Amino acid sequence: MSLAKLVMAKLLSVFLFMEVIASGFRFGVDGLRMDYYIMTCPFGEQIVKNAVDRALDDDPTLAAALVRMHFHDCFIEDNKAEKDSPGNLSLRGYEVIDDAKNQLEEQCPGVVSCADIIAMAARDAIFWAGGPIYDIPKGRKDGRRSKIEDTINLPFPTFNASELIRAFGQRGFTAQEMVVLSGAHTIGVARCSSFKSRLTGVDPTLDSDFAKTLSKTCSAGDNAEQPFDATRNDFDNLYFNALIRKAGVLFSDQTLLTNAKTRAAVNGYAMNQAMFFLDFQQAMVKMGMVDVKEGGKGEVRHNCRKIN
Numbered sequence: 001m002s003l004a005k006l007v008m009a010k011l012l013s014v015f016l017f018m019e020v021i022a023s024g025f026r027f028g029v030d031g032l033r034m035d036y037y038i039m040t041c042p043f044g045e046q047i048v049k050n051a052v053d054r055a056l057d058d059d060p061t062l063a064a065a066l067v068r069m070h071f072h073d074c075f076i077e078d079n080k081a082e083k084d085s086p087g088n089l090s091l092r093g094y095e096v097i098d099d100a101k102n103q104l105e106e107q108c109p110g111v112v113s114c115a116d117i118i119a120m121a122a123r124d125a126i127f128w129a130g131g132p133i134y135d136i137p138k139g140r141k142d143g144r145r146s147k148i149e150d151t152i153n154l155p156f157p158t159f160n161a162s163e164l165i166r167a168f169g170q171r172g173f174t175a176q177e178m179v180v181l182s183g184a185h186t187i188g189v190a191r192c193s194s195f196k197s198r199l200t201g202v203d204p205t206l207d208s209d210f211a212k213t214l215s216k217t218c219s220a221g222d223n224a225e226q227p228f229d230a231t232r233n234d235f236d237n238l239y240f241n242a243l244i245r246k247a248g249v250l251f252s253d254q255t256l257l258t259n260a261k262t263r264a265a266v267n268g269y270a271m272n273q274a275m276f277f278l279d280f281q282q283a284m285v286k287m288g289m290v291d292v293k294e295g296g297k298g299e300v301r302h303n304c305r306k307i308n
């Protein structure tokens with residue numbers, strides 16, 4: 001073989017190797033891809049981002065609603081009509097998804113799934129609120145069934161750390177990933193009905209002054225809202241610092257500090273916001289892959305509120 005040919009062959013193999021590595025990044029597990037819509041709906045991501053930005057400029061509290069919606073969408077077998085079940089009653093933000101979907105249907109009908117829109121909207125909401133920016137693989141399909149019973153899969157706010165570790169473990173998450181995902185409670189609120197059971201009797205894991213704050217909130221009724229931390233619309237690590245002060249709102253929040261298996265992670269994220277952001281974005285990408293439907297196993301809904 002001539003030298004020129006040898007060099008060419010070497011270059012080719014290096015090129016092929018790089019291509020394999022690159023495609024390994026492009027094609028995530030389950031055949032989802034970062035650039036899934038590049039040919040079929042190139043402005044899809046921008047359309048979602050604009051819809052989210054517009055909505056949040058009007059009402060910053062919707063950021064939390066969108067992030068929670070994505071969590072529920074991943075953790076329950078199928079999506080959307082479960083919105084009528086008790087665990088989902090306080091879910092808001094559907095109109096933001098509808099708005100994005102309507103525009104997408106005009107630009108590229110029948111292409112972008114509601115599950116992808118929700119995942120992108122949550123990602124954009126986190127960035128809007130000051131959190132990390134990250135790319136997510138796309139190509140999810142929407143479920144063909146929609147059942148209220150499915151919401152039973154959601155963890156309860158009365159769960160202790162062991163129960164939370166088990167619930168998330170069943171979905172393939174480590175205890176640390178469960179803690180970092182709980183950090184989403186850095187934005188948003190809980191209603192009194194979600195934590196009032198903590199206020200009867202003495203709870204040694206609840207700071208006594210903060211217990212008074214919670215009681216005061218509840219004096220306005222079951223639907224009264226208690227922010228998870230001092231900055232309800234900012235994505236930061238104050239949630240973890242609140243846990244250290246025994247000022248977690250839900251029992252399922254405070255238990256993360258009480259339990260030896262999760263305490264170190266809480267302390268770590270309270271001290272190091274950059275580490276929280278990095279681990280959070282990785283765990284969110286993973287969460288977005290839970291029980292993903294692809295290809296023929298699902299459909300692209302025309303209307304995100306109902307199956308086709």
Ligand code: HEM
Nearest residue numbers: 064065068071090155156157181184188189190191194252
């Ligand atoms: C660890 C187990 C979890 C439990 C038990 C839990 C439970 C809850 C409860 C009870 C509320 C308040 C609902 C209300 O009273 O209206 C809430 C709110 C919220 N949850 Fe979770 N959650 C968990 C994990 C997560 C995860 C993993 C995410 C996202 C990655 C998330 C995102 C949110 C957000 C953003 C809110 C505020 C919603 C708003 O203000 O509209 N949660 N969660």
